[in-house]
Amino acid sequence: MKELLYYQDAMQQEFTATVVRTGSEPDGRQYVVLSNTAFYPTGGGQPHDTGTLNNTNVIDVEKIDDEIRHYIEGEASTLSGEVHGKLNWKRRFDHMQQHAGQHILTAAFVELFDAPTVSFHLGSEQVTIDIAVDSLSNEQLAAAEARANAIILENRPIETKWITEQQLADYNLRKEVAVTGAIRLVIIPDFDYNGCGGTHPTSTGQVSAIKILGTEKMKGNVRVSFVCGGRVLAELAMRKTVLADVARQLSVPETEAATALTKLLASQKATEKALVAAKEELLTYEAKALAASDTHIIAIAFHNRTIQELQKLARFIVAERADVIALLVSENEDKLQFVAARGTQVDTSMKELATNVLPCINGKGGGSDQMVQGGGERIIACEQLLTAMQEALQ
Template sequence: MTIRLYWEDPYLTQFNCTVVEVCLIDQQPVAVLDQTAFYPTSGGQPFDTGHLGTARVLNVEEDASGKIMHFLDAQLATGPASGRVDWVRRFDHMQQHTGQHILSQAFVQVAQAPTLSFHMGRETSTIDLNLSHPSEELMEQVEALAASVVFEDRPVRVHNVRPEDLEALGVRKRSEREGTIRVIDVEGFDRSPCGGTHVRGSGEIGMIAILGYERYKGGTRVEFVCGGRALKTLRKDHDALKRLGKLYSASMYELPDLAEKFFQDRSDLVKQNARLQGEMLEFEARDLWREGVRLGGFVLVRATFSGRGLETVKLLAQKIVAQGEAVAILGLLEKTAQAVVARSTGIPGDCGAIVKDVTVKRGGKGGGRPDLAQAGGIPADNLEAWLTDVERHFGK
């Protein structure tokens, strides 16, 4: 079993070791050491990276026997070696993980909502909570409590205890591990079994910021950042707001009201545009009906368009047949063609059945109601023949 130096000192970044085993796993060189400062992916915390001798450490995993495997970009020989952990990545993970402990305890104290799982991503982290009714007010209370623990710079200590002593220690969650259990103690606030790397004092976290939350599998998923990630997020958000402020010639604090007004104005314009389009389609439908071919007791209107949406063409067809007894056979020509067929209620014929029949012969796919049907995927060079076949059905 590999000795875990990161448990003894999470701030250790350079160490000497012996490569005791080398192999290839899926064609990638792997080294096993007698002792290591590289943390393997575990408990929601990703692996460390760095160098082992001249090789780059790309991934670190622990197998079922407790052997820690270092996946490298080059093969090493067995024997003495030295390792160097990427400190920027390690400290980032320490900030996120200790911050998660504080945030999870804050949710317990404020909302009696235990953490069910934790995931540390590349840019943000998430915790899944047994919380059915999240709210902005609750998030603010939790965030404020977590911030106070950070500002107080409470010591973070490690206790190694027997399983039977966990309950007396007052841990936030139980552990299923056997043997000595490692407990992370944020003084006077949280105690939790954990094998991850953590800061020495809560002040080193700097900041814990909740970015958002969503309902997830009957509970709540909370997205957050700590430390350097929180600062990076603050800068990015602040820069985005400043840019928006310049576009609106306003301060960033005026943006919510301006955005609300913008969307209200946009909604009004959309409604006005829809009304005007409806009026224009009404005039167009009237003209097309007047220019249509009289066949016995109804008017047949046939036309082909391009650059118009199918929904617009469908609405036009409905307005045409509303002018009087009529059949509207309208094509829409783009890369592939579409068509709409509509009839007034007093005219015999099943538009849906006719469309299905013609698509079998001319291509495409479609169907619909007896009074309104549509087809799509018609080969563009078949559109006029397709419309002619439909016209013949009504001209019988």
């Protein structure tokens, strides 16, 4: 294990090795086992490396039964003898930055607040750590981030060391190690001592920067999302693009975008409130006009009226005239929806009416004897449903 190239020199990008054997998994995936490798297999929370063996793409790497399998595109039989391996260095170095950044941020939370990390995930866009606390204030997050970035700026060495179980007592480890036998430590002197099998840069300065993006409650812990290194620049570029676009659309400088957006949203909320009031008033006028009819059954077919509008209109109609039944139907794309309501002087059950007409549209509905609503498929015309409702009253 100690002799693996990615442990001897995590910064090594290319290597030469000999094919020991080839094979295939039951699912058809082809793999190659080498005499040595710089390709890191998935493990310890760190994703696998990718790259090439000669001109063949390596798409996955796993450690199985004490051998490292390099899963490739194409036939493994095309690789034999001596091969040249080349890592996708952009991917590997990104993982190294994120993993080392996690060590640094985790240690900062422990140092400042005695808040240990209980789990860690290195995703393709963000990194998360779950911290064993009930809550973290913005001030605590800012302090941990500042401490982590201070460690980065100090450019402390990141050292690795193999020790035995008997030597564990000589080190002030952040947490107990879960492995036995030869144990690999990742050490940032006078700051963090941790058992870890992942790959890391040679100094904290290579992590470049850490930025916390947010938090959320997660099973009694607090999950902290963050990015490191090149991902900080990518996140900054993305947010800069969004901010510039918002500022452009609001016709204000970027520094005033938040204030302008707050004003715009407040104005929109006021406009929406006024619009709702205006719609209510229009529905009242519409109900008065319909209730002025001489008939005792007011049956109307609409197009693209919401069920909420139908309900309000029906209530207004029967409130205006206690001796009428309001039957309102609307066609909305591939659906038919209806509302039936009765005035206080009418005894006919609207629930019975709904029971009779819902099968016509394979529909569902509910309500009371005074008022029901329902909806279903538009398998008949809007006017046909209205006719069926009128016939159900007879």
